[in-house]
Amino acid sequence: MDTAIPPSSDSNAPPRLKLHIPPHHPAPGETPDFSYVRRYAAGVTERPATDVPAHATHELAYHLIRVLDDDGAAVGAWDPKLDPETLRRGLRAMMLTRAYDDRMMRAQRRGKTSFYMKCTGEEAVAVAQAFALAPDDMAFPTYRQQGILIARGWPLLDMMCQCYSNAKDRLKGRQLPVLYSAREASFFSLAGNLGNQFPQAVGWAMASAYKGDHRIAAAWTGEGATAEGDFHHALTFASVYRAPVVLNVVNNQWAISSHQEVAGGEEATFAARAIGFGLACLRVDGNDFLAVYAATQWAAARARANHGATLIELFTYRAGPHSTSDDPNRYRPEDEWKLWPLGDPIERLSRHLVRLGEWSPERHAQLESELADEVRDAAREAERYGTLDQGPHFSAKTMFEDVFKEMPWHLRRQRQELGV
């Protein structure tokens, strides 16, 4: 059927309707264009008290909380005034996360596992947030918050064994690499279904409040998955029941090959989603360790004092590919990440420490090399327990376990059928 509408000769006819498709820009080979990123100066954003009514935070949806300025100084009301030792621990956790990612990415390329996802460029998000939360606050992360585990001191060996699906994999080879679960680290089992866990964190937080517990929940989603109904559910339930939860949108600009505009970032910020729900919101430079820490600390304090949830947009940039399965050079300029106006989180925190006289380029280089060794040693040990390509893996009979608490007859029968 021809659906073309013939041109109208009537000059009084209303204008033709036009469908808007967000443009894909810039394409590979074009000049990166970050003119849409408004670069607020560090230190200029006001810091409201943590018990203000939610609407008092709503103008922050169109600000960007920044603490570290271009010279590496910490400025303004949001400076969390962390001691140098904490800053060095934060830097170390970010650097370890990056070193771990690099090693596992290479391991995947060498066929030792099927899949990997780095968080390069976004390390401040997970690490600074884990530092600002209590260690037993329950995290409902996405696959790009491996930094939480690292910041909480979870053994690299355990993470690697999961990625290798080997004989020491605590998840028994059932989950895709990086979809960790670590109850002892208050790190919720990763689903892999995008957005799906965002409202679950609200339920966990409601339960914690119901029990009069002190622990809060924190959830993460990429900006892409805010388009899911789950995001709307999370905000609705968080608002209705004033759940003690920190809701984080990591806006790293890219959902595989779709720019944040395709998720609805063209007309409003993701932090601004909070406004209609009456939730507090903060929008923060996600590559600024101090700003991320301070915003998370604010939201956690607010939640812990029964003032409800905060939606935080962490404005950052995904420097690496989405995963080992895509090639970013096919959908964005190769050098785009180098031009990200908010810099690199590790470099920025390092510069700050140097400025404080608490760090030096030599110490940085030395730490980098120590961490590479640490990661290499852990990888060697992990590989002794096996890799995906070489095995050993859990025996096939374990496939039938944990579907239910107790195995029903039909699964026992299927296990016999498999002959294990």
Add this chain to the structure above:
Amino acid sequence: MPGMTMVQALNSAMDVMLGRDPDVVIFGEDVGFYGGVFRVTDGLQKKHGQERVFDAPIAEGGMLAVAVGMGAYGLRPIVEIQFADYIYPATDQLISAAARLRYRSAGEFWAPLTVRAPCGGGIFGGQTHSQSVEAIFTHVCGLKTVIPSNPYDAKGLLISAIEDDDPVVFFEPKRLYNGPFDGHPDRPSVPWTNHPQSEVPEGHYTVPLGKAALVREGAAVTVLVYGTMVHVALTAAEEASIDAEIIDLRTLLPLDIETIVTSVKKTGRCVIAHEATRTCGFGAELAALVQEHCFYHLEAPIVRVTGWDTPYPHALEWDYFPGPVRVADGLRRALEG
């Protein structure tokens, strides 16, 4: 012992569990102050407090997500979905999260939640208040699916479901809420009052999940049914004077295969009846299992009597519903075959 309707029995199950276990909470649309559109949670908020029985926003997906998070924390949430027809927005959370959590975390986390939803037709609910959606959930590994047919079982099964450490989908045949239903809509409604299964203890008891009930012994043909169709099958057997053995499955998953196999090996014939649509309905699984386990005992093809593969039409409800006449016809076909 007072007679209870199925509504009262279900209410009593939740009342008992709220009283015994501080980790039990109930939420859903209109379940708090009002007590539910079918009154199943009537009075529970007043008795147990609004933190334990509360209204939820109209967002089934949100309710299930919240229940998963609560379950992972350690609570035993009960979610009421107002009609089984409204459960679809919650299926992602049920299938991708609740059902998989224990497996994917290798036992680190689990979600011991119960989802209650009124199912089935017979009240002129039209396409969106009449569906039987059980087969969607029996197809999902990690979920248990329960459908009671009388007040005694309803209470005992619901308590078992709430106490179970795996997620349970609990469908309540709404046509049975206030009385058994013989499948003849033109006859006056009968209350539960004088039905033996309306004798429901006030306190705690369980009917185990995964155990069927033999509701009528017979030698000629085995009838596999659940929910409303239990009563319809009983009527059909009486009216057609057929010596049918009727099994109320009660739990579809895990299924009581032993009771089924024992009966079919005895009778050599099998009729499966459900209200849900036929193609890929639970009857298809039952038929496959019966032929796998009983093929050399079967003397006739297995007969399915089901809802038609159409939406549930409002004005044509009784043409859709597999009533006693159609079931009796199925019984005869199984005997002749």
